[in-house]
Amino acid sequence: MTAKLQVSSLNAWFSTTQALKNINVEVAANRVLAIIGPSGCGKSTFVRCLNRMHELLPGARSEGRVLLDGEDVYSKALDPSTLRRRVGMVFQRANVFPTLSIRDNVLSGLKLNRVKKNYQEVLERTLRQTALWDEVKDRLSSDATQLSGGQQQRLCIARALAVEPEVLLMDEPASALDPIATAKIEELIDELKSRYTIVIVTHNMQQAIRISDFTAFFCMGELIEQGATKQLFTKPEKQQTEDYVTGKFG
Amino acid sequence: MKMRVHSAVRRVVNWGMTGLCLTAVLMALMPLGSILWLVVSKGARSLSISFLTELPAAVGESGGGVGNAIVGTLYLVVLAGLLGLPLGVGAGVYLAERGAGRLGSAVRFTAEVLGSVPSIVVGVVAYGLVVATMHRFSALAGGLALGILMVPTLARATEEMVRLVPHTLREASLALGVPAWRTTLSIVLRTAWGGILNVALLGIARAAGETAPLLFTSLNNQYWNFRPDQPTASLTVQIFNYAISPYEDWQRKAWGSALVLLLLVGLLSLLAHFTRRRSAI
Ligand SMILES: Nc1ncnc2c1ncn2[C@@H]1O[C@H](COP(=O)(O)OP(=O)(O)OP(=O)(O)O)[C@@H](O)[C@H]1O
Numbered sequence: 388m389t390a391k392l393q394v395s396s397l398n399a400w401f402s403t404t405q406a407l408k409n410i411n412v413e414v415a416a417n418r419v420l421a422i423i424g425p426s427g428c429g430k431s432t433f434v435r436c437l438n439r440m441h442e443l444l445p446g447a448r449s450e451g452r453v454l455l456d457g458e459d460v461y462s463k464a465l466d467p468s469t470l471r472r473r474v475g476m477v478f479q480r481a482n483v484f485p486t487l488s489i490r491d492n493v494l495s496g497l498k499l500n501r502v503k504k505n506y507q508e509v510l511e512r513t514l515r516q517t518a519l520w521d522e523v524k525d526r527l528s529s530d531a532t533q534l535s536g537g538q539q540q541r542l543c544i545a546r547a548l549a550v551e552p553e554v555l556l557m558d559e560p561a562s563a564l565d566p567i568a569t570a571k572i573e574e575l576i577d578e579l580k581s582r583y584t585i586v587i588v589t590h591n592m593q594q595a596i597r598i599s600d601f602t603a604f605f606c607m608g609e610l611i612e613q614g615a616t617k618q619l620f621t622k623p624e625k626q627q628t629e630d631y632v633t634g635k636f637g
Numbered sequence: 638m639k640m641r642v643h644s645a646v647r648r649v650v651n652w653g654m655t656g657l658c659l660t661a662v663l664m665a666l667m668p669l670g671s672i673l674w675l676v677v678s679k680g681a682r683s684l685s686i687s688f689l690t691e692l693p694a695a696v697g698e699s700g701g702g703v704g705n706a707i708v709g710t711l712y713l714v715v716l717a718g719l720l721g722l723p724l725g726v727g728a729g730v731y732l733a734e735r736g737a738g739r740l741g742s743a744v745r746f747t748a749e750v751l752g753s754v755p756s757i758v759v760g761v762v763a764y765g766l767v768v769a770t771m772h773r774f775s776a777l778a779g780g781l782a783l784g785i786l787m788v789p790t791l792a793r794a795t796e797e798m799v800r801l802v803p804h805t806l807r808e809a810s811l812a813l814g815v816p817a818w819r820t821t822l823s824i825v826l827r828t829a830w831g832g833i834l835n836v837a838l839l840g841i842a843r844a845a846g847e848t849a850p851l852l853f854t855s856l857n858n859q860y861w862n863f864r865p866d867q868p869t870a871s872l873t874v875q876i877f878n879y880a881i882s883p884y885e886d887w888q889r890k891a892w893g894s895a896l897v898l899l900l901l902v903g904l905l906s907l908l909a910h911f912t913r914r915r916s917a918i
C-alpha cells in the first residue's frame with residue numbers, strides 16, 4: 388500500500404532557530420496519525436509544513452520532501468492553493484472570519500473558490516457533523532464572532548470539511564471544547580476516516596489512544612518514536628517516550 | 638492619620654486635573670461652537686426651498702438659489718471619488734501587503750510628499766493636465782484636483798486598516814485553498830472595508846470643502862451642468878464669489894451657501910460614522 392503522505396528528511400526553521408530536525412513519517416490513506424509531544428516541540432510547525440503554511444511566516448523556511456500521493460508538494464509545478472484545497476487545516480486557535488455570518492464562514496472555502504454546490508446541504512451536513520447545527524440553526528445569518536470559543540473552533544472544523552479535502556490536518560482541535568463536544572469531534576474523526584486521511588495534534592494521551600491508528604512522538608524538534616498507537620503507548624521502544632506517555636515528564 | 642491626609646491630597650489633585658481637562662475640552666470646542674453658531678445664525682435666513690433648488694439670480698434681481706452649485710459640488714465629489722478612491726485604496730493595499738521593498742518605500746515617500754503639497758498647487762497641476770490640453774475649464778479638471786488631494790490620506794489610512802487585519806485570518810483563507818490575491822480582496826480588504834470607507838467618506842467631505850483648486854479648474858457656471866467637459870458651479874467657489882461681492886444680498890447668500898455646505902459635509906461625516914457593517918460573500 389502506498390502512503391497518502393510521505394515525509395522524508397524534513398527540516399524547518401524560524402529565521403535561525405531550527406524547529407524541525409530531519410523528520411521522516413508516513414501516513415497511510417484513511418488512517419489517523421496522532422502527533423504528541425511537549426509544548427514547543429514543533430508539532431504545529433510539522434503539520435504546517437504539510438500544506439505549505441509554514442513558509443508564509445516571515446523568516447520561516449523548510450527543506451526536505453513531502454509527497455502527497457507520490458507527488459512532491461514543494462514542486463514548482465504544484466500551486467500552493469491547489470495543494471491546500473486537497474490538504475485542509477484546522478488551526479490551533481479558532482480563526483473565524485469576523486465580518487462574515489456563520490453561514491458564510493462555513494461556505495467560505497466553496498464560495499471564495501467559486502465552487503458551485505448545494506450550499507444548504509453542505510451547510511447542514513458539516514454543521515451536524517461538528518455537533519453545531521442545533522446550536523446555530525436559528526441564527527445562521529448572525530456574526531460568527533457571537534459564538535463561544537468552543538463553538539468557533541467547531542465552526543472552523545465545519546469550514547475545513549466543507550471544501551472536502553483529501554487530508555485533514557487538525558492542530559489540537561479539541562483543546563477548547565468540553566467533554567461532550569470533544570466526544571462529538573472524536574466520533575466525527577472516526578467517521579471521517581473512511582474518506583479522509585487525518586493528522587491530528589493532541590496533548591491528550593487518552594484522545595490519541597482513542598482516535599488514532601498511528602502515533603508520532605516529537606521532542607525538541609525531533610521525531611523520537613513512531614508506530615502503531617497501541618504499541619507506542621503500551622510497549623514504547625525509547626525511555627523518553629515511556630516517560631512522556633506515562634506522565635513522568637512533559 | 639497619614640493615610641487620610643494622603644487620600645485627601647489625592648482627591649484634591651484628582652478634582653484639579655479633571656477641572657483642567659474639562660477647561661481644555663471647552664477651549665477646544667469653543668472655536669468650533671462659534672463657527673457653527675455664526676454660520677447657522679447668519680445662514681438660516683437665506684434657507685428656503687427655492688434657495689436649494691433654483692439657479693442663481695442676476696445682480697439686482699431678488700430670489701434665486703444655489704441649486705446648481707449643490708449639484709455641482711456633489712458631481713465634483715463623485716468624480717473625485719471615482720478617480721481618488723481606486724488609486725488611494727489600491728496604493729494602500731499595495732503598501733500593506735507588498736510594501737516592504739524599495740518600491741514600497743518609494744510609494745510611501747511619494748504619498749507623504751503629495752500629502753504636504755498645498756491644495757492650490759494640486760489645482761495648478763490639474764490645470765496643466767486637463768484645462769490646458771482641453772482648452773477649457775471643466776468638471777473633470779476639478780474632480781481630478783480633488784481626487785489627487787484625496788489619495789495620500791486614503792493610501793496611508795488604507796495601509797493602516799489593512800495592517801490591522803490579523804494574520805490568522807489571512808492564514809484561514811489561504812488554508813482553504815483561496816489564492817493570495819483573492820484572499821486580499823475578499824477577506825483582508827473586506828475586513829478592513831468599514832474603516833476604509835469611513836476614511837474615504839471623511840476624505841470626500843474634506844474635498845467638498847476645497848475652494849482653491851477649483852478656482853481655475855471647474856471654475857463656475859451660472860447654469861445646471863452635468864457634462865464632465867464643461868465648467869461647473871460648486872458651493873465653495875459660489876461662497877467665495879458671493880462673499881467678496883459688494884452686494885448685501887449676495888453676502889447673505891454666501892452665508893446661506895456656507896450653511897448648506899456645512900450640512901452636506903456634516904451629513905457625510907455622519908454617514909462615515911455608520912459605515913461599520915457586516916458584509917457577505
Ligand atoms: N512565528 C514564530 N517565530 C519564531 N519561532 C517560532 C514561531 N512559531 C513557533 N516558533 C518556535 O518553534 C518551535 C516549535 O513551535 P510549535 O508551534 O511548532 O510548537 P508546538 O509543538 O505546536 O507547541 P504547542 O504544543 O505549545 O502548540 C518553538 O520553539 C517555538 O518557540
Ligand SMILES: [Mg+2]
Binds near residue numbers: 431432
Ligand atoms: Mg502548537
